[in-house]
Amino acid sequence: xxxxxxxxxxxxxxxxxxxxxxxxxxxxxxxxxxxxxxxxxxxxxxxxxxxxxxxxxxxxxxxxxxxxxxxxxxxxxxxxxxxxxxxxxxxxxxxxxxxxxxxxxxxxxxxxxxxxxxxxxxxxxxxxxxxxxxxxxxxxxxxxxxxxxxxxxxxxxxxxxxxxxxxxxxxxxxxxxxxxxxxxxxxxxxxxxxxxxxxx
Numbered sequence: 001x002x003x004x005x006x007x008x009x010x011x012x013x014x015x016x017x018x019x020x021x022x023x024x025x026x027x028x029x030x031x032x033x034x035x036x037x038x039x040x041x042x043x044x045x046x047x048x049x050x051x052x053x054x055x056x057x058x059x060x061x062x063x064x065x066x067x068x069x070x071x072x073x074x075x076x077x078x079x080x081x082x083x084x085x086x087x088x089x090x091x092x093x094x095x096x097x098x099x100x101x102x103x104x105x106x107x108x109x110x111x112x113x114x115x116x117x118x119x120x121x122x123x124x125x126x127x128x129x130x131x132x133x134x135x136x137x138x139x140x141x142x143x144x145x146x147x148x149x150x151x152x153x154x155x156x157x158x159x160x161x162x163x164x165x166x167x168x169x170x171x172x173x174x175x176x177x178x179x180x181x182x183x184x185x186x187x188x189x190x191x192x193x194x195x196x197x198x199x200x
Contacts, residue, residue, distance in 0.1 A: 005105070005198055006100070006103070006104050006105055006106060006108065007106075007107050007108065007125050007126070007194060007198070008100055008108045008109075008110065008123065008124045008125045008126075009026070009031075009107070009108065009109045009110070009124060009125070009126050009127070009128055010110050010112055010115045010120060010121050010123075010124035010126070010127040010128070011023055011026070011109050011110065011111045011112065011115075011127075011128050011130070012111075012112055012113060012114075012115035012116065012127065012128070012129055012130070012167070012171075013113075013129060013130030013131065013132070013177070014113075014137065014156065014159045014160065014164065015113075015137065015141050015152070015155050015156060015159060016132070016136070016137045016138075016140035016141035016144075017130040017131065017132045017137065017177055018130055018132065018140075018177040018183070019111050019113065019130055020035070020111065021177070021183070022128075022130055022175060022177065022183060022187065023035070023109055023111045025183060025184050025187045026107075026109045026187060027109070029187065029188065029191060030107055031106070031107040031108065031109045032099075032103050032106050032107070032108055032109070033109050033111060034095070034096055034099040034108070034109070034110050034111065035111045036092050036096065036110065036111060036112040036113065036120075037111075037113065039091075039092045039095040039096070040088045040091075040092050041067070043088060043091045043092065043095070044065045044067070044070075044088070045064055045065055047091050048087050048088055048091055049065065051087045052065055052070070052084070052087060053065070055080075055083055055084070055087070056070055056073055056074075056080070056084070058073060059073055068146075070084070075151065075154050075155075081158070085114075085118070089114075089118045092112075092118075092120075093118070093120060093123065096110050096112075096120065096123060097123060100123070107191075107194075110123075110124060113159070114159070115127060116162050116167055116170060117159075117161065117162060121170070126172040126173065126194065127170065127171045127172050127173070128171060128172065128173045128174070128175060128190065129167050129168055129170075129171035129173075129174050129175070130174075130175045130177050131164070131168060131174055131175070131176050131177070132176070132177050132178050133178055136177075136178045136179065137156075138152070173190045173193070175187065175190075
């Protein structure tokens, strides 16, 4: 019997690029999906709770981490944000590696917003960057509840420490996901390309 090859794709893009939408397209075409944001949120009140509680006591409410309070604190202070990421990123990587191990022989998509910043591309076979225009990004992001222009600008600044052009250069594939783009068609083209590369 021919062995089925495991293929791991790191899917990334800046805020409001449509990462979850693209992940769902991959899923509809047979991939299994892991979301690093969800893994990080689970770790906050799990494996990472003690460290976060010690580092950010003001963010603890009723014995749990209040993500809104924590977000306000870390986005106002770059050093605190780096401290939080140093706690969470290793745990998220561990969860992603466990997910890969548990899904051998499958097409795996890891949805990771800070893929290159966290050097998570190291655990992926291929990387996909989702690109949208600035206009599309702002329109989508500011439609989200609780996100104002000031907070959005801080998030964008954080996510563009590695410039978009550099992320596009590093990525194996790019998906344009503006309103008039056919994202599903682009995902299918990527899967065709991966099948060709997998041939002996």
